[in-house]
Amino acid sequence: METILAALYGTLCWLIFKVFKVPVNKWTITTAILGGAIMIGVLIGLMNYNHPFTHNARVYFVSTPVITEVSGRVDSVYVKGGGQSVRKGDTLFTLDDEIYRSRVLALYAQVKLARIRLKESRQLASVSAGTKFDVETYQSQVELYESQIREQKYNLQACVVVAATDGYVTQNRLVKGMRAVQFPLRPLMTIVNTSQGFIVGAFPQNPLQRVKVGNEAEVIFDAVPGRIFSGKVIEMGEYIAQGELQAFGTMYDFDTSHGQGAVPLLIELDEEMQEYFVPGGAKAQMAVYSEYLEPVSIIRKVLLRMKGWMNYLVGE
Structure with a gap:
């Protein structure tokens, strides 16, 4: 701004000296320079204080980082980047879920056996052939395995990574075969909110x-x-x-x-x-x-x- 004002004032002075034939001497030059400096300084001060620039x-x-809740190998990528539009809930990519499926199946087998043992312990306890301690032990095992099943099902669902909001995926570099980890400082994608x-x-x-x-x-x-x-x-x-x-x-x-x-x-x-x-x-x-x-x-x-x-x- 100061440069533009100085250039405008310099042009105005040149026109005045040329058009009106003002004599060029030490008095006119000094007056032009000092007058211009004072005028520009006052204008800049008033503008900067009352009308700041x-x-x-x-x-x-606002952008939303995409971070997986589980670790695994990237199995499929459904967005290509380059400003591709996505809606909330759209699938972005999936992870290999074989290990999480195996854990769920293993827990189902364990909870099935625990339920059988619980049923048997109750029958034995009803005829005074078993103890209440055995019933409580197998009951706690059933509850433990059921809670672990819910956790592993959640992890299994987390293998499908979806968009948390409407937006655009930009500069996507994720490809199949990459390793995804639970690390908040290294998002795999970024969604620019709409x-x-x-x-x-x-x-x-x-x-x-x-x-x-x-x-x-x-x-x-x-x-x-x-x-x-x-x-x-x-x-x-x-x-x-x-x-x-x-x-x-x-x-x-x-x-x-x-x-x-x-x-x-x-x-x-x-x-x-x-x-x-x-x-x-x-x-x-x-x-x-x-x-x-x-x-x-x-x-x-x-x-x-x-x-x-x-x-x-x-x-x-």
């Missing part, structure tokens, strides 16, 4: 007393050069990471530099963006316009539009 904004989205993404900008703390929920905002995307999207502030972050403390048993450390910390502002656009391809995670820039010094906001809007047109300039 940030180049650090982004489109965020819920609409949200735009968050990181603003400095200085203008917070001017900004509030409901203020007008404008957003430009690097992916959509020359286009301005209007919106409004719907949420202001009440906490920032620099002040977070956890139960580590450490004391306050004021010597460690954490920086000021930016405050996140959540923006809701007034229009749909279906006609534009803006991927999740796309970079954006935004300005928020407060109710103070509204005439100054016109300059901010002009500068924001100029930056939007500058997005046509692509460099390596």
